[in-house]
Amino acid sequence: MPDTEHDYFTGQWWKRTDVKRHAVLWVILTAFIGYVGTEVQVRAMGAPASEVMENVINLMRIFTWAAAPVAAFAAAISIGALMGDRHHGDFPPPESEHAIRNSPRAIALWIVVSALMCLFALVVGMIALQKDDRSLLDAKAIHINVVGQQWAWNYDYPGSAGVRSEVLHLPVNQPVVFHVTSKDVKHSFWLVQMGVKVDANPGVFTETAVTPNKIGTFDIRCAELCGLLHAYMQNKVIVESKADYESWLASQPDTGKTTWTEEKAAA
Amino acid sequence: MSTTTLNAPKVGIIRHFNVFTAFALGALTAFVVWRLGLSFLPADSESAPLFTREDKITLLSMIGWFLGFMTGIGALVAPFRWVMGKDLSHDENMFLAGKDLGVKRYFRYTTDHKVVGIQYLVITMVIFGIGGILAMLIRANLGTPEGGWIHPQAYNSIVGTHGIVMIVGTIIMVTGPFGNYIMPIMIGARDMAFPRLNALSFWLIVAAAVPLIWGQFLGGISTGWTAYNPLAGQSPLGMNGYIMFICIFALSTMVAGANITTTVVRMRAKGMTWNRTPIFIYGVVASVALALPAFPVFFLSQILSGMDRALGTSFYDTARGGSGWLYENLFWIMGHPEVYVILIPAVAALMEMAPVFTRRPLFSFNVAVMGIAGICGLSVLVWAHHMYMSGWAPLLNAPFMLTTELISIPTGMLFLVLIGTLWRGRLWITVPTMSIFALLWNFMIGGVTGIYLSDVPADAFLHGSMYVTAHFHFTLMGAGLTGAIASLVYWFPKMTGRMLDTKLSWISFWFVQIGFNVAFIGMFFVGLQGQPRRVEAYAAIFNKGNLVTSIGAATIMTGMLVLLAAVIGSWRSGVKAPINPWQAKSLEWTVPYPVPLENFATLPVVTEDVYGYGRKN
Numbered sequence: 092m093p094d095t096e097h098d099y100f101t102g103q104w105w106k107r108t109d110v111k112r113h114a115v116l117w118v119i120l121t122a123f124i125g126y127v128g129t130e131v132q133v134r135a136m137g138a139p140a141s142e143v144m145e146n147v148i149n150l151m152r153i154f155t156w157a158a159a160p161v162a163a164f165a166a167a168i169s170i171g172a173l174m175g176d177r178h179h180g181d182f183p184p185p186e187s188e189h190a191i192r193n194s195p196r197a198i199a200l201w202i203v204v205s206a207l208m209c210l211f212a213l214v215v216g217m218i219a220l221q222k223d224d225r226s227l228l229d230a231k232a233i234h235i236n237v238v239g240q241q242w243a244w245n246y247d248y249p250g251s252a253g254v255r256s257e258v259l260h261l262p263v264n265q266p267v268v269f270h271v272t273s274k275d276v277k278h279s280f281w282l283v284q285m286g287v288k289v290d291a292n293p294g295v296f297t298e299t300a301v302t303p304n305k306i307g308t309f310d311i312r313c314a315e316l317c318g319l320l321h322a323y324m325q326n327k328v329i330v331e332s333k334a335d336y337e338s339w340l341a342s343q344p345d346t347g348k349t350t351w352t353e354e355k356a357a358a
Numbered sequence: 359m360s361t362t363t364l365n366a367p368k369v370g371i372i373r374h375f376n377v378f379t380a381f382a383l384g385a386l387t388a389f390v391v392w393r394l395g396l397s398f399l400p401a402d403s404e405s406a407p408l409f410t411r412e413d414k415i416t417l418l419s420m421i422g423w424f425l426g427f428m429t430g431i432g433a434l435v436a437p438f439r440w441v442m443g444k445d446l447s448h449d450e451n452m453f454l455a456g457k458d459l460g461v462k463r464y465f466r467y468t469t470d471h472k473v474v475g476i477q478y479l480v481i482t483m484v485i486f487g488i489g490g491i492l493a494m495l496i497r498a499n500l501g502t503p504e505g506g507w508i509h510p511q512a513y514n515s516i517v518g519t520h521g522i523v524m525i526v527g528t529i530i531m532v533t534g535p536f537g538n539y540i541m542p543i544m545i546g547a548r549d550m551a552f553p554r555l556n557a558l559s560f561w562l563i564v565a566a567a568v569p570l571i572w573g574q575f576l577g578g579i580s581t582g583w584t585a586y587n588p589l590a591g592q593s594p595l596g597m598n599g600y601i602m603f604i605c606i607f608a609l610s611t612m613v614a615g616a617n618i619t620t621t622v623v624r625m626r627a628k629g630m631t632w633n634r635t636p637i638f639i640y641g642v643v644a645s646v647a648l649a650l651p652a653f654p655v656f657f658l659s660q661i662l663s664g665m666d667r668a669l670g671t672s673f674y675d676t677a678r679g680g681s682g683w684l685y686e687n688l689f690w691i692m693g694h695p696e697v698y699v700i701l702i703p704a705v706a707a708l709m710e711m712a713p714v715f716t717r718r719p720l721f722s723f724n725v726a727v728m729g730i731a732g733i734c735g736l737s738v739l740v741w742a743h744h745m746y747m748s749g750w751a752p753l754l755n756a757p758f759m760l761t762t763e764l765i766s767i768p769t770g771m772l773f774l775v776l777i778g779t780l781w782r783g784r785l786w787i788t789v790p791t792m793s794i795f796a797l798l799w800n801f802m803i804g805g806v807t808g809i810y811l812s813d814v815p816a817d818a819f820l821h822g823s824m825y826v827t828a829h830f831h832f833t834l835m836g837a838g839l840t841g842a843i844a845s846l847v848y849w850f851p852k853m854t855g856r857m858l859d860t861k862l863s864w865i866s867f868w869f870v871q872i873g874f875n876v877a878f879i880g881m882f883f884v885g886l887q888g889q890p891r892r893v894e895a896y897a898a899i900f901n902k903g904n905l906v907t908s909i910g911a912a913t914i915m916t917g918m919l920v921l922l923a924a925v926i927g928s929w930r931s932g933v934k935a936p937i938n939p940w941q942a943k944s945l946e947w948t949v950p951y952p953v954p955l956e957n958f959a960t961l962p963v964v965t966e967d968v969y970g971y972g973r974k975n
Contacts, residue, residue, distance in 0.1 A: 099781070109782075135886035136819075147819045151810060158806040161770075165777050165802055169795050172716075172780040177787055183941045184784045187718035190972030191782070198725055198774065205770040209763050212809055216759055219815040224752070271749075276589040277682055279747065279822050283888040286819040290748045292683070293588060294676030297749025299818075310897075314747075314822030314890045316517075316582045318589060319510045322893035 100196045109171070116167040117160070124166070125159035137284065140305045140330065143226075144286030146219050153215055157208060223287075226300040232266035235259075236349070239271070239278035239291035241317060242324040253345030259311060259328040261303050262336035268300045279315035282328060288314055303330040368449040375432030377465040380561070384568070387426025392419040413668040416576065416595050420569045420602040427565045432467040433558055455553065457955060467561060469553030472953055475539025476853065477560050479846075482534055483922070485527035492520035494915055497908040505895035513894040515578025515596065519570070522583040522600065526607060528834050529649075529696065530563070531842040532703035537618060537642040540849050543946040544636055546627025546964065548956040551620040555613050562610035566603045573599015582892055584693075587674035587685040591666055601664045608657035615646035615653075627945070629964035636944055636968050637726050641706020644730045645699045648737065652695040659688035683750040690741035698737045700834050702730055704841025705772050705801075708794050711848055712776060714942045715791040716783025719969040726775040732768025736761055746814050747821045755814045762812040769805060773798065788940075789863045793844035796871050800836025804829060807882070825885025828878040836874055843870070843921065850928070851935030855951035859932060862924035869917025877910025944968040 104110060129152045139145045178184035226232075236247040237259075248254040261267055271280045273291035281288040282301060289299040303309075313324035331339070395415035402411045428434060436446055446454070455470045456463030463473050495516050499508045508516065542550055550556045573579060577594025590597050622643045626635060662673040663685070672678035674685045706726075713720045720726065739761040746755050776798060785791060807829040810816045820826060843866075850858040884903035889896050896904065938947035945962055 131883075132886055135883050137887065143815070144819065147816050150813060150816045154806070154809050154813070154816075158809065162802050162806060165773055165798050168777040168781055169798055172783065172785060173795065175782075176784045178784060179787050181939075183715075183786050184717055187716070187782065187784050187972040189782060190719055190970075191721065192719045192969070193722050193724075194778070197778065198722055201770065201774045202767065205767050209766050212763050212766075212813065213760055216763075216813040216815065217756060219813070220756060220759070223815050223818070276592065277586055281822065281888075281890070286815075288747050288818050288821055292676070292749060295749070310888060312888065312890050316514065316586075316589070316892040318580070318592075319514070321514075322505065322510070322890075322895045 099191065099194045109175075113167050113171050116170060117163050120163035120166050121160045124162050125156045128155040128159060138305075139284060139286065140307065140309050141282075141285040141287075141301050141303050143223060143301050144284060146222065147286040150215065150219055154212065157211060161205075161208070223300075226266060226302070227268060227298055229266040229268070229300065232268045232300060233262075234268050234270060235261075236296075237269050237271040237280050237291065238274060239280065239313070239317075239324075240274035241276065242313070242320040244278075244280070244311060244313075244324070244326060247349040248340060248343075253347050253349055254340060254343040255346045255349055256343065258326055260336055260339050261328060261330050262333045263303055263306050263330050265333065265336075266300065266302045268298060270296045270298055272296050276317050277315050278313045278317045278324065281312050281314040283310040283312060285309065285328075290315060303328075306330050306332065368447070369453045370450065372432055372435055372446075372450055372453060372467075375430060375435070375467060376462070377431065377564075380427045380430035380432075380564075383430030384423045384427030384565070387429075388419045388423035391422030395419065410668060410670060412595055413598060413664075416598040417602065417664055417668050420572065420598060423568060423572075424565050424602070424606060427568070428561070431561050431565075433561060436554060454557075455549075455955060467557045469549070469557045470955065471538050471542050471550050471553065471556055472853075474556045474560050475535050475537075478530060478534030478538055479853065481560075481563060482527055482531050483925070485523055486531075486918070487922075489520055489524040489527055490915060490918060492516050492523065493911060496520060497911040499894055500896070500904050501908060503896050503898050503901055503904075505893075508894070510894050511580055512578065514580035514582070514892070515574065517892050518579035518582045518585070518600075519574065520583075522570070522579070522603070524834075525583060525696070525700075526563075528700045528838050528842075529611070531700075531839065532707055532845055533614070533618065533642050533645050534560075535853075536638075536707065536845050536849055537646070537703065539853055540946050541618070541639060541642055542621060542625070543852075543949055543953065543957050544944050545622060545625065545630060545639060546945050546958065546962045547621060547625040548958065548961070550617050551625055552617045555617045559610045559614035559617065562606050562613065566606035566610065569599040569602035569606070571599075573597070573603070584689060585660075585663070586689075587663060587666070587682050588676070590663055590685075591674060597667065598664065601660045601667075604660045605657055605664075608653040608660075611646075611649045611653045612657075615650040618646045619643055619650070627962050627964050633723070634964055634967040636710055637720065637723065637730075638703075638706050638710035640727055640730050641703040641709070644706075644734050645703040648695045648702070648734050649699045651738065652692045652699065655688055656692035656696075659685060659692070662688075683745075683748060686745055686748060686750065687741070690744045691738075693744065694741040695734075695737045697830070697834065698733050700838050702733060704838040704845075705797065706730065707845040707848075708790070708797055708841045709772070709775055709779075710944075711790045711844060712779040712783075712794055713969045713971055714848075714940050715786045715788055715794075716779055716971075717786065718779065718783045718972045721775055721778030721781070723967070723969065725771045729768040729771030729775065732771065733765060736765045736768065740765065743812060743817075746817050759812060759814050763809065766805070766809065773801075789847045789860075789867050790844040792867060793840050793847075796840045796867075797837050797844075800832050800840060800871075800874070804832030804836055807832065820885065822890055823885040824881050824889045824891055827891050828881035828885055831874075831878050831881070836878070840871070843867075846925070848940065849946075850925075851939050852946055852949075852951065852953070854929050854932070855935055856928050856932030857935045857939060859924040859928045862920055862927070866917045866921035866924060869920060870914055871917075873910045873913025873915075873917055875910070877907045877914060880904070880906030880910060942968070943970060 132151050233249050238245045246256050246259045271289050271291045273293045278291040280291055285301045287299045287301045289297045309328045311326050311328050395418050456468040456473050499505050573596035577596040579596055579600045580593050581590050665671040666673055672680040674680045742758045743762045847858050880903045884900045889900045
C-alpha cells in the first residue's frame with residue numbers, strides 16, 4: 092500500500108493533474124526565460140570586436156540556457172503554489188492534508204542534476220579559459236606595454252623604443268600580448284568590446300592577450316577605482332589595417348620615454 | 359571587611375554609567391589625546407611620508423575615543439573588579455540586566471538579550487537610513503552622464519561609505535535584532551551564555567560608528583568599501599576613520615560570534631537535540647561561526663594598513679617590498695565568507711517561516727542543514743574569485759573557479775527546501791509568505807548571474823563593471839534584506855507586543871520589491887554595455903539604464919519610508935498582538951509580552967521539532 096502522505100513520488104505520480112500542469116508550465120517558462128535572458132543580455136553587450144568577446148557572448152548564451160530549466164522549475168512551483176490553495180485574513184488556514192517531510196528521490200535527483208550542471212559549467216569554462224591562456228604564448232604576437240597612472244594610459248610599442256601614445260593603435264587580425272603595469276595605484280585595463288581585462292599593479296607586469304578582428308574605434312576604460320578622476324580614465328583603441336598601423340607607427344616621434352625592451356618582448 | 363560589604367550601597371559605580379557619560383568621556387579622551395599628540399609628537403623629517411604625523415595623531419585620538427567611550431559606558435567595571443579579586447554582587451548583576459529600569463535600560467550597558475535585541479533593531483534601522491540616503495545621493499549624482507554636482511572626492515567617499523555602512527547593516531540585520539532577541543527564547547534559554555559580552559558587542563558598534571563619521575570630515579573614505587592599497591595609503595586622513603571603524607566592528611563581530619555560538623551549543627532546552635533545533639538557529643550559528651575565522655583577518659588587514667600609514671611600515675607598499683596583492687588576499691579571505699554571513703541567516707529565517715505560512719512541515723530539514731553547512735565550508739575556499747583579473751596567480755584561476763561553482767550545489771539545496779515546502783502547502787498570504795517568493799525570484803537572478811561571474815573568461819569582461827554591483831545587490835539586498843524585513847514583520851509582535859500595520863507593510867513590500875528589480879535590472883544592463891563601477895560620470899550610451907536605475911532607487915526609498923512609518927506607528931499604537939499570532943510552534947511564541955526578565959518561569963522541555971504541521975497518521 093503506497094503511503095501518499097510521506098513522499099511525492101508514490102503510485103503513478105506522473106499521471107496526477109497537478110504534476111502535468113507544472114510540467115507544462117515548466118517547459119513554457121524554460122523557453123521564455125532562456126530566450127529573454129539570452130537576448131536581453133547579448134543585445135546589451137553589443138557587437139564583439141574579437142574572438143575572445145565572441146566566446147564571452149557564447150558563454151553567456153550557454154549559461155543562460157543551462158540555468159533556464161532550473162529557474163523555470165522554481166518559477167513553475169512558485170506559480171503553482173500561488174495559483175493553488177490561498178488563504179487571506181488574520182487567522183491561519185487549517186493545517187495541510189499531508190505531512191510530507193522528505194522525498195529521497197526528489198532530493199537525490201536534485202543534487203545529482205545540480206552536480207552535473209556544475210560540472211558542465213566548469214568544463215565549458217575551462218575550455219574557454221584554456222583558449223584565452225594559450226593566446227598569451229602565441230609566437231606571432233606583437234607585444235605592447237601598457238602603463239597606467241592617475242589618470243591616463245600610455246602605450247609603448249614594439250621595435251621602436253621611443254614610440255609612446257595615449258591612444259592605442261592595433262593592427263587588425265594580429266595577435267597582441269599586453270604587458271600591463273602601473274606607476275602609482277592599482278588600475279584595471281579593460282578593452283571593453285574585446286572582452287579582456289587585467290589589473291595594472293605597481294611594480295609588476297601582468298599579461299593579457301587578444302586578437303582584434305574588426306576595424307574601428309573601441310573603448311578602453313579603467314575598471315578599478317583609482318582615485319579622484321577614475322571615471323575619466325578612459326580612452327580609445329583604434330584598430331586599423333596592417334598597412335595603416337605600420338605607417339602610423341613610422342610617423343610617431345621618438346619620445347625618449349618607454350618601458351618597452353627586447354627582453355620583455357621575448358619573455 | 360564583611361561589614362563594609364554589607365553596608366555598601368547595593369549598586370555601586372555602575373549606576374552612573376550610561377550612553378551620555380560614554381559619549382562625554384569618549385569625546386574628552388579623544389580631545390586630550392589629540393592635544394597631547396599635537397604638543398609632543400615630533401614633526402616629520404624631510405624624508406618621511408607626507409601624512410605620518412597627522413595619521414599618528416588621528417589614530418591615537420580615535421583610540422582615545424574608543425577607550426574613553428568603553429569606560430564611560432561601564433564596560434570596564436566588571437573586568438576591573440576581577441583584577442581587584444572581586445565580582446559583581448547579585449543586585450549589581452540584576453541592575454545590569456535592566457531590572458526595573460524601564461526605558462533607561464536601552465541607554466545603558468544592559469545585559470538582557472531582549473534589550474540588546476531592540477538596541478540592535480534600532481541601530482540597524484539607523485544604519486539603513488544613512489546607507490539609503492547615501493545611495494540616493496549616488497543616484498542623484500548619476501542623474502546626468504556628466505555627473506558633477508558632487509565633487510569627485512566627495513562622490514568617491516559617498517560610494518565607499520555607502521558600501522561599508524550597508525555591509526555592516528546587512529551583517530547585523532538578522533543576527534543582531536533577531537539573533538539576540540528571539541534566538542535565546544527559541545532555544546529555551548534564560549539569556550545568552552555571556553550576557554556582558556552581548557552588551558559589549560552592541561556598544562562596540564556604537565563606539566565604531568563615531569570614527570567612521572569623524573573620517574568624513576577628514577577627507578572621507580575615497581577608496582570604495584574595499585579600501586584597496588596602495589590607494590588607501592595615499593588617501594586623506596579620513597582613511598584612519600575606516601581603519602578604526604573596521605577594527606572595532608571586527609571586535610564586536612568576534613565577541614558576538616563567540617557568544618552566540620556558545621549559547622546555542624551549550625544552552626538549548628532539555629530535549630532540544632540537533633534534530634529538533636529550528637533551522638533559524640542553524641542559520642544564526644552558521645553566520646556567526648563563519649564570521650569567527652573571517653573577521654580577525656579583516657582586523658589584521660586594517661592593522662597593517664594603519665601601520666603603513668602611521669608607522670612607516672611597508673606591508674602593502676610595492677616600492678618598499680610590500681604587495682597590494684597581500685591586502686587583496688586578506689580582504690577577500692574575510693570578504694567572501696562575509697557575504698554568506700549576511701545571506702545565510704536571512705534565508706534560514708524564511709525557511710523557518712515557510713512551514714508556518716504553508717501550514718505543512720519543512721521539506722527536508724536535513725537537506726537544509728547540509729546546504730547551510732556546505733555553503734559555510736566552501737565559502738572559505740573561494741576568496742580569490744574576486745582576484746581573477748588581478749594578475750596575482752593566474753594559475754589558480756581554474757581551481758578557484760571550481761570551488762566557486764561548487765557552491766551552487768549547497769545553494770541549490772536551500773532552493774529545494776523552499777520550493778519543496780511551497781509544494782502542496784496551504785498558503786496563508788502574508789508579507790513573510792510573499793517574501794519567500796520574492797527571495798526565490800531575487801536570489802535566482804543573483805545566483806545565476808553569479809555563475810557568469812564565477813567563470814573566468816566571462817569575468818574578464820564583467821569584472822569591475824556595474825554588472826557585479828547589480829549581482830551582489832540582488833544577493834545581499836534582494837535575498838538578504840527581503841529575509842530581514844520578513845523577519846521584522848514576523849517577530850515584530852513578540853518584540854513590541856503589537857502587530858506591524860498590515861496595509862502599510864504590504865504597500866512597502868511591493869514598492870521595495872518592484873523598485874528593487876527595476877533598479878538593479880537596469881544596472882545589469884549598463885554593466886553589460888560596459889559601464890565600470892564607482893564612476894561619477896559615464897558615456898552617453900549608459901543614459902537609459904542609469905535613468906531606469908534611478909527611478910527604481912526612488913521607488914525603493916518610498917517603500918522603505920513607508921516601512922519606517924509602519925514600524926514607528928505600530929510600535930507606538932499598533933493593534934495589540936496575541937501571544938501567538940501566526941499559530942507557530944516554536945518556543946518564542948509560548949512566552950507572554952512583555953517577555954519576563956529571564957524568559958521562562960520554568961524552563962521548557964522539548965519533545966518534538968517545530969515543524970509538526972499537517973495531518974499525522
